[in-house]
Amino acid sequence: MAQAENLGNTTAMLALVMLSYMAQKVVPMALLGAFFSRTTTLPGLFAALDAFRLPPQVVLALMVAARFFPTIKKDAADLVDSLRNRRALRGVRGALRRPGRLFEYVAIPLLMRSMRVSDELAASALTRGLERCRRPTSLYPLNLGAQDPLVALAALLATAGLLCSQCLICALYDHR
Amino acid sequence: MIRKEGTLKEKSLKTISARDLVAIGVFAALSILIFFVVGGLAGLTLVGTVANIPIVSFFTSIAYLLSAAKVKKRGTLFVMGAINALPGLMAANVVGVVLCILSWAIAEVVASVGGYERKRTLVAAYTVGSTLQSAAYTLPIYPAGAQYLTERKELLHLSDEALAQYLAAFSWPVFRAMVALTAVTSLLGALLSLRLLKRHFEKAGLI
Numbered sequence: 001m002a003q004a005e006n007l008g009n010t011t012a013m014l015a016l017v018m019l020s021y022m023a024q025k026v027v028p029m030a031l032l033g034a035f036f037s038r039t040t041t042l043p044g045l046f047a048a049l050d051a052f053r054l055p056p057q058v059v060l061a062l063m064v065a066a067r068f069f070p071t072i073k074k075d076a077a078d079l080v081d082s083l084r085n086r087r088a089l090r091g092v093r094g095a096l097r098r099p100g101r102l103f104e105y106v107a108i109p110l111l112m113r114s115m116r117v118s119d120e121l122a123a124s125a126l127t128r129g130l131e132r133c134r135r136p137t138s139l140y141p142l143n144l145g146a147q148d149p150l151v152a153l154a155a156l157l158a159t160a161g162l163l164c165s166q167c168l169i170c171a172l173y174d175h176r
Numbered sequence: 177m178i179r180k181e182g183t184l185k186e187k188s189l190k191t192i193s194a195r196d197l198v199a200i201g202v203f204a205a206l207s208i209l210i211f212f213v214v215g216g217l218a219g220l221t222l223v224g225t226v227a228n229i230p231i232v233s234f235f236t237s238i239a240y241l242l243s244a245a246k247v248k249k250r251g252t253l254f255v256m257g258a259i260n261a262l263p264g265l266m267a268a269n270v271v272g273v274v275l276c277i278l279s280w281a282i283a284e285v286v287a288s289v290g291g292y293e294r295k296r297t298l299v300a301a302y303t304v305g306s307t308l309q310s311a312a313y314t315l316p317i318y319p320a321g322a323q324y325l326t327e328r329k330e331l332l333h334l335s336d337e338a339l340a341q342y343l344a345a346f347s348w349p350v351f352r353a354m355v356a357l358t359a360v361t362s363l364l365g366a367l368l369s370l371r372l373l374k375r376h377f378e379k380a381g382l383i
Contacts, residue, residue, distance in 0.1 A: 064201025
């Protein structure tokens, strides 16, 4: 913070303040997201969202979107390799010089491939009877167990503790 | 019998099916990816941080318009918008995300007026959705940002002059300017996307 004081009223200080604001907002959710992605499977998430009675239209589209990320990553990597082999993509500088061309070379083939993949995915899902029943049987039946109230209580206590500590800090600053 | 078949065909055109939802999911994933790549690069600069949504709206237009052109059914823009609003929860902006989903519901009404057939209506719907989303998502951030700076004035060693300067970055004129900029960039992005769709997808017979 002493270094921050040395920066004075500069643009760098403004950037620092904004960065700290963004970090305060994003870091807890990023940690939660990392924990979530390591411990939760997609079918498990589907079962949980279904148990919450969310609209099936949104749940299905959301699941497809989540499942499709690794596919896009792989397709994009293959495409970039292919462009490099043909010398159509000449480093980051070349790409930044002509962003329109980069967009046309990368985004359009990716979109075309996505259209084809979406048809294949839909055919596969329909073959497995996706549209046949409204509420399919889940392999992950979710019910409240004995540990759940304890975890909920611990989460509530932690939140209350955090609120109290923030109030205490504010009171201390006001007192100063 | 012919009339019954006609009614069934009409119904299948209006009702969103599992096949359509899979397509929407795929395009939503692409849109989220564009959001993270473009938004992340723009976020490296101060201007890009403040104008993040206007910049991203320009690039995500192609995913929205392609999904609307492929599916052509009511609910497409709403589901796309709702899924794309969810990463906003990463910034713990729950109110903003709920307002974003409402914004896309309004855009859906605009798109439904043209029955997902008229391209101009789709462009208008995307522009309305993006502009309202920009306003809805950042609306709770601006007062919160000012509150954050004011509360931490001493902690960050800010002088009154510096605080006033920083608060200017979270001022309502900046908010209004960003919303107006989103309207312009989303409209330009949608028009450019229409050209790209015509040039690459319509000619290939994909849509």
